[in-house]
Amino acid sequence: MRILVVEDDNLLGDALQAGLKQAGYAVDWLRDGTAADQALSSEPYAATVLDLGLPRMAGLEVLRRLRQRGSALPVLILTARDTVDDRILGLDSGADDYLVKPFDMGELVARLRALVRRASGQPAPTLKLGDIELDPAAHRVSYRGRPAELSAREFAVLQALMLSAGKVLSRTQLEEQLYAWGEEIESNAVEVHIHHLRRKLTPALIETIRGVGYLIKS
Amino acid sequence: MWHNPSLKKRLLAMVLGVITLVWLGASVWTYFDAREELDEMLDAHLTQTASLLLTQTTHELDELETEHAPQLHKYSRRVAFQVWEQGRDLRLHSVNAPQQPLSDKDSGFSDRTLDNHRWRVFSAWDDSHTYLIHVAEQAEVREKLARGVAANLLRPLLVALPLLAILLWLAVASGLRPLVGLARQVGRREPDNLAALDAGSAPDEVIPLIERLNTLFHRINASIQSERRFTADAAHELRTPIAVIKAQSQVARNAANTAERSHALDGAIAGCDRAAHLIEQLLTLARLDSVETGSREPCPLRQLAAETLADIAPAALDKGVQLELAEGDEVTVNGLPALLRVMLRNLLDNAVRHTPPGTLVRVEISASNITVSDNGPGLPEQELEKISQRFYRPLGTEASGSGLGLSIVRRIAEMHDAQLTFTSASTGKGLRATVSFRLP
Numbered sequence: 001m002r003i004l005v006v007e008d009d010n011l012l013g014d015a016l017q018a019g020l021k022q023a024g025y026a027v028d029w030l031r032d033g034t035a036a037d038q039a040l041s042s043e044p045y046a047a048t049v050l051d052l053g054l055p056r057m058a059g060l061e062v063l064r065r066l067r068q069r070g071s072a073l074p075v076l077i078l079t080a081r082d083t084v085d086d087r088i089l090g091l092d093s094g095a096d097d098y099l100v101k102p103f104d105m106g107e108l109v110a111r112l113r114a115l116v117r118r119a120s121g122q123p124a125p126t127l128k129l130g131d132i133e134l135d136p137a138a139h140r141v142s143y144r145g146r147p148a149e150l151s152a153r154e155f156a157v158l159q160a161l162m163l164s165a166g167k168v169l170s171r172t173q174l175e176e177q178l179y180a181w182g183e184e185i186e187s188n189a190v191e192v193h194i195h196h197l198r199r200k201l202t203p204a205l206i207e208t209i210r211g212v213g214y215l216i217k218s
Numbered sequence: 219m220w221h222n223p224s225l226k227k228r229l230l231a232m233v234l235g236v237i238t239l240v241w242l243g244a245s246v247w248t249y250f251d252a253r254e255e256l257d258e259m260l261d262a263h264l265t266q267t268a269s270l271l272l273t274q275t276t277h278e279l280d281e282l283e284t285e286h287a288p289q290l291h292k293y294s295r296r297v298a299f300q301v302w303e304q305g306r307d308l309r310l311h312s313v314n315a316p317q318q319p320l321s322d323k324d325s326g327f328s329d330r331t332l333d334n335h336r337w338r339v340f341s342a343w344d345d346s347h348t349y350l351i352h353v354a355e356q357a358e359v360r361e362k363l364a365r366g367v368a369a370n371l372l373r374p375l376l377v378a379l380p381l382l383a384i385l386l387w388l389a390v391a392s393g394l395r396p397l398v399g400l401a402r403q404v405g406r407r408e409p410d411n412l413a414a415l416d417a418g419s420a421p422d423e424v425i426p427l428i429e430r431l432n433t434l435f436h437r438i439n440a441s442i443q444s445e446r447r448f449t450a451d452a453a454h455e456l457r458t459p460i461a462v463i464k465a466q467s468q469v470a471r472n473a474a475n476t477a478e479r480s481h482a483l484d485g486a487i488a489g490c491d492r493a494a495h496l497i498e499q500l501l502t503l504a505r506l507d508s509v510e511t512g513s514r515e516p517c518p519l520r521q522l523a524a525e526t527l528a529d530i531a532p533a534a535l536d537k538g539v540q541l542e543l544a545e546g547d548e549v550t551v552n553g554l555p556a557l558l559r560v561m562l563r564n565l566l567d568n569a570v571r572h573t574p575p576g577t578l579v580r581v582e583i584s585a586s587n588i589t590v591s592d593n594g595p596g597l598p599e600q601e602l603e604k605i606s607q608r609f610y611r612p613l614g615t616e617a618s619g620s621g622l623g624l625s626i627v628r629r630i631a632e633m634h635d636a637q638l639t640f641t642s643a644s645t646g647k648g649l650r651a652t653v654s655f656r657l658p
Contacts, residue, residue, distance in 0.1 A: 015465035101461035
């Protein structure tokens with residue numbers, strides 16, 4: 001799952017990137033508003049963490065433009081501005097959540113999880129599909145009650161497919177959701193992950209639509 | 219209360235005192251004036267009486283049997299006369315006149331004391347030089363009359379004074395009402411109410427006081443506002459370094475390997491350094507805000523600059539920034555050397571911090587200017603105005619500064635009556651900070 005972090009502070013951006021990676025997300029980190037605006041209009045992110053005081057384009061402006069384009073992308077504002085008025089303005093400008101610095105990394109990750117879950121229309125914190133249960137918070141997957149050992153990438157592929165169950169995801173779409181910029185993508189990485197998932201869980205789990213992509217039936 | 223008598227009491231005491239004094243003076247003057255007038259008038263009477271007596275005597279004395287003239291008025295006891303024939307035989311005298319001559323003079327006025335009474339005597343001969351006449355009047359009469367006149371003037375004062383006191387009390391009270399109103403207006407205020415006082419109907423004398431108070435209120439208010447804004451800004455600015463420390467620490471705790479952990483810990487330490495730097499700068503600025511004066515002394519700018527350059531040299535070399543102090547003579551300004559050092563340090567720190575490696579930072583000391591210039595990328599015009607504002611960081615800067623350094627420089631410059639200006643370097647590249655001291 002790919003997250004965009006927009007933060008102009010070098011040390012904080014670095015920490016956010018590292019912390020979110022630890023939580024299993026692929027993270028892109030941008031330092032200014034204009035770059036964030038461009039990235040948001042072209043890349044398929046699962047959510048974004050947005051600072052307000054940004055160079056070149058203010059965070060709220062980035063947010064307004066995002067909503068004007070009709071995007072429903074979950075946006076969490078992470079800022080030092082703590083007044084009630086600021087929070088109201090942020091939420092009314094289209095943010096889904098508002099967190100004030102200094103923050104707890106665990107809380108930030110939990111909020112992002114909740115945002116992503118709600119955005120995909122999932123009421124429960126764990127994803128359930130047939131015999132498979134996926135717990136995003138604990139990063140655990142079980143098949144018929146038996147826990148399965150999955151790598152972070154395999155987990156991410158499974159989560160992406162489960163979140164859009166019933167829909168076909170192309171290899172490129174999956175890659176875009178799995179990898180941040182600058183990360184090395186091996187040509188057949190997605191096929192390898194799918195192969196591992198079928199072996200570790202059940203071969204019938206993921207269907208391949210040739211020339212189109214992959215799908216988990218709902 | 220003796221040291222701070224009320225204005226009302228003081229005014230009253232002064233006005234009553236002046237009235238009493240003037241009135242008493244007038245009475246004394248009247249007394250002496252009356253004495254003089256009475257003397258003249260009564261002397262005239264004496265001569266008149268004498269001439270009457272003389273006329274009488276020359277015609278009718280032979281027919282008079284009695285030696286004594288009759289007493290006709292209460293004051294007659296105080297008036298006496300004698301008629302001496304040839305100056306030797308007492309032919310006629312009033313009842314109260316003694317047997318010996320009233321005066322030893324035989325013409326004009328004289329003053330005599332007889333039986334403990336002072337007499338004013340007028341003596342004259344008749345035309346034929348047969349009879350010598352002494353007409354006398356007790357001097358006490360004149361005294362009494364003059365005193366009576368003066369007393370008549372004083373008596374109303376006794377009645378008038380209390381009455382005046384009451385009326386003046388009321389008048390003064392009414393005159394001072396605007397002051398009392400002002401005092402009440404100030405007294406009723408909440409301690410944090412620093413709104414201007416209403417000069418409204420205040421008298422001219424009080425308006426400067428109100429204006430001064432209002433100026434004071436305004437200044438206190440401004441300083442409280444800036445204090446509050448500063449505290450808020452400071453708290454706000456501290457959030458980011460603390461967020462860094464917390465986030466990096468949590469990343470370190472969850473790190474999967476040593477490299478990741480030590481990277482996060484380095485980040486946390488850098489965050490601590492930044493918070494410490496910010497706090498130090500905040501304290502410097504807060505101290506500057508409260509310290510207005512200190513003992514000024516001649517400060518050799520070139521020497522201070524050289525010392526500061528030496529201090530900062532290691533950090534500059536680490537970053538690959540070159541430092542240079544331009545040739546020139548020593549310049550001395552009157553100031554606070556510790557603060558000037560802080561100012562130079564911040565200017566140089568800023569130049570080193572915000573320029574890329576390979577930049578040359580040059581300090582020039584001229585007659586009234588300290589100039590710190592660099593040949594780095596510089597700043598767009600619209601940013602030049604803003605960079606010395608508190609917490610302002612130009613876009614795209616590595617946000618490791620506190621955003622306070624140039625506020626500190628500006629504040630210290632202000633304390634030295636100097637001006638801080640930022641311009642683009644003359645080469646069109648780089649930033650030039652100039653502190654211009656006012657020439658004595």
